[in-house]
Amino acid sequence: MAQDAITVTGIEQFQEQLRKMQTDNPRTKRVLQTIIRRAIGEARKNVIKDAQGVLDNDPRHAYKAVRNSVYKQIFGGQINILSSRRRGAATNWVKPKKDRPENARGGNRRKRSLRTMQLDSYEGADRGFILRFQNAGTVERETRYGSRGSLRARHWFGTSSAFQMDAAASRVAEEIEKLLQQEFQLM
């Protein structure tokens, strides 16, 4: 009985726990990536809100072009307004209906409305260029029809994303703290 008073138990379990907590352990890796994914998702959501604030009029939902990703090999992630890859079959384009029967000669004679044209053009997620224009500004473009004007650089993305990434990093740190406390029950 007296021996029990100072016998140290649980060393093996503790060591096992330490082994599990190393980042080369698939479980730990998965947990950490989940934490990062959640944090970056939250950051993207907030950057989108900022984008909506910058775009006064956004009928084509260009804010959807804010994208994010979590790295596979290393622990981290990114958030960007680069152009996404072509969406292929996911386009909204619908072949215009014809007034004439199939076997009749002649093209489509029905006039397409402006709204239809708009709807059938780029979708929001493909409109990263608009966000980039607002971010970096454009030069004044002269055409034969006259000046097309220019956009003032707002530089919103750098400010917003850096701030949100800071917040995301904070969230990751907090989550890792919680994880460590939970695993080692130090607190």
Add this chain to the structure above:
Amino acid sequence: MAKDVITRFKLETTGFDSKIKEAAKELSAYSKTATQAKEGFNQFTKANVDAARALGTMATSTTNVKDRAKELVGAFNDAAKAYNALSDEQKQSDWAKALSGSLTQLQQRIKETKTEMQGLGDSMKGGGGLFSGIGSKMEGALAVFGGNLMTKAAGAVAQLGSEMYGMVQQGIEMARAGEGVRIAFERLGRGDILDGLRQATHGTVTDLELMKAAVKFNDFKLPVEELGTMLAFAQQKAKDTGQSVDYMVDSIVTGLGRKSLMILDNLGLSANEIKEKMKQTGDMTKAVGQIIREQMAKAGDYVETAADRAAQANVSLQNKMEELGRKFAPVEEASNQLWTSMKIGILDIIGGPLARLLNGLTEAGRLQNAINNMNGGVNGGPTRIDRMVSMLGDGKSARSRNTYNKQLGVFDERINQQQFRIASLSGKDAITRGLRQKAETELKALEAMRAEYISRANDVFNAKPGTITTGGGKDDKKKNTKTEQTELQKNQSKINELTQQFIDINAEASRAGKPLTEEQKKQTEEIQKQIEKLKERNGLLGLFAEQAQGRLTLGAGDFQRDGLSNTPGTLLKAPTTAVYENGVMTEKAVPTGGLQLDDKAMRAVTKDIYKNSQKEQNKNLSKEQAIEGMSDLIGGVNNVFGGLQQMGIEIPQEIRSVTGVLNGILTVVMGIESIITVGQFLGIFHNGGIVPGFANGGTISHAANGYFVGGTHYSGDVTPIMANAGELVLNKAQQGNLASQLQGSGLSALNLTATIKGEQIRLALNNNGRRTGRGEYVQSRNVK
């Protein structure tokens, strides 16, 4: 470009993994050490456990039987209290019954012991033989108490475990304390003498004490071989005199080492005898050794007493504990190191490399980052605060103080701005929350910088000798208070002296029955000036004294109110108010509970007062204008009357009375409170309106039966009228309003009714038809 459109973050895990691996490695080392130490632990046999349990805490330190008896009584009382505190159900348990039985037996033994002790009287103080009987009774009592309690009581095992743990801890402490002694003893290279010393002291002195004595003996250049004899004598003397063995051992070693007869006197050695022996032997140690041997030969063989037995048991236990402690000290040390390093390691993981890599994520890190950002100071260069403090110079000039106050003002302004900014960020979305958190961190950083600036600036100011400064440390305040009080006292005595001079001069003149000479007048004036100056200075010092006592403090952002300083931490002058008493205006402190407003409240109240005063001023202005206009009017009328009389024109009495009327109106105007009413009067009697009308030969009309103002002058108010109270005069616009109200477009209270009947319509139709030649209305007839 790419930088503007993509933002990344990466988690460096190298530090994370390495810390975890380090922790695992240290854990393995600890496990190995603990396994090795387990063998040593097992040597602590059950016999040791029983001995320790029986003696317990009752016989650990004292060897005096009398003290043990007291402890026993105390233990009995404690146990009896514990038993009495049990509930009836608990008293029925086996454990409680066993306790009760033990208590009864113990009580009986104590009674017997007391009887014997009383019977022995004074002889109890000496005589080792008597202690034997008492000691055996005590041991018996302990055994009964311990045996019954510890073997039958529920929970005894747990208690034993706890005791064991405590003893192991004590042993570890003893081992740590004695580690140096043991090393010093081993350095002597006389490990063989320890057994001899134990035998000489009959096991009543712990190994640690013996080693200490040996080391000390050696340090005094005394022969270690003689130590055994000396210690045996010390132990015998301790037994004889009731002193502790350790004390006697210490006395003999120190006494011989210092060659002090006074210390050796503690052992009952006669100074004369030692001196005589020294003449024979030439050495004090030899002389004392010879005396000791003679005395011990006279005393005869060693007789073991109960006190010796108790001491032996205690010493045996302590030796065992120390031995155990030596085995477990490295284990505990390794354990402590391991847990400490593991905790540090984990905390390092949490707060160290990870936090650094994640760009200062903890609250403290964020705050530090904010401070660093604001404070500047790249690569160890001067920070902003360094520069601000350097601008204060040596703190001796008024300019330094002004610079300091200005800088604090800048800080306060920035803090206020930051607070407003935080208040404006009230949204709950993530961005706003983030901004608010950042702003709050910046606010804290600002406050921290401000505090640092104040502290460092005060250091600069306090460096000036003899200066009264505020906002310094506690010691500075004390010092300043003292300086100020000294100056106060000096000033007061000077004032008294000057006052006496003043009185003397006046008294001298009074005795002589002459007025003061020019010279005396100058003197008295000079004295008065000096007194005033000193009083003023004392008033200021009194204020400082109040400040130093911490009665009033100036908070951050408060306004300067006392004319002294707006430094935060500075103490405010007590609020005062002017009181007019006995023809003298004096300043008195506002009584306790008086309203004190902070700067915000002050601004708000001032604003309200200002608004109200503006309104009041407007009212008064209108009223004054009305009165002024009326006065002008009356003056104008009087002038006209005067002019007419000079022209020889006689003015009728009715017209003369107009002045009286106007005076009456003026009185009314002065009495009225409502400006609107004044306006109404003015609407009727516009300034000077009567003069042209009268001058043009018009008359003032009476309107008792209603009155219509004719003519075409629709503006200028040139026609005067006379009216009584209650009469109504409406201008054209007002008439229009009344008319529209009567027509139902404005006055809802006006209730108009009309009765229209069918035959009236028919009649009208009939008339119309006939008049226009379109026939007439033919009333239908009923067909039967």
